[in-house]
Amino acid sequence: MNYSFEYIDIILLAMIAGFIFLRLRGILGKRTGFEGKSAPQFEEIIKNIDPNIKAKKNENFDENAKKEFLTGAKIAYETIITDFSDDDNKLTKCKTLLSEKVYNQFNQALKDRSDRGHSAEITFIGINSANIKDHKKNESILKVTVDFVAEVITCVKDKNKKIVSGDPEKIKKIYDTWVFSRDVRSNNPNWQLVDILT
DSSP: OHHHHHHHHHHHHHHHHHHHHHHHHHHHOOOOSOTTOOOHHHHHHHHTOOTTOOOOOOOOOOHHHHHHHHHHHHHHHHHHHHHHHOTTOSOOSSGGGBOHHHHHHHHHHHHHHHHTTOEEEEEEEEEEEEEEEEEEEETTEEEEEEEEEEEEEEEEEOTTOOEEEEOTTSOEEEEEEEEEEEETTSSOOOOEEEEEEO
């Protein structure tokens, strides 16, 4: 009898072990030989993924972008005006703010002024208003036209310090329309003055 009970115990333990094995296999799954591999079509997709791709920038020129742009445009306007009036006849502060075409135009104007023996004195009072007149996007290039109204004290003197034009005691209101441009896909956030409309 003792032997028969031992056999029954062994059979019961084997059945329990088998039951546990089947349950584990149902929960954990079984080895198929494909662990660590992906289907060929997914491998092709993974190959074409660039891990260095960054989220696409917002290229919309919305109200927040306009406000941010105008803040920078005002600073650029003052910087360019005051740099143009310096006595050294060189554009030292605003070169990066100008396109090559406008930079060459300004340099030519400075050269002509120097050849005449004239010098300009400009005191920048402030900007009364700066309003976006127009903005256009051609592919990745965004151009924004801005109307500026500013106040300055300006006069031009000859080599003998005689006033040729302007009044060093009078505030003058000036009206300018400038066109700024930048490549919206570029990592460089800076705008450049590309044209001055008359």
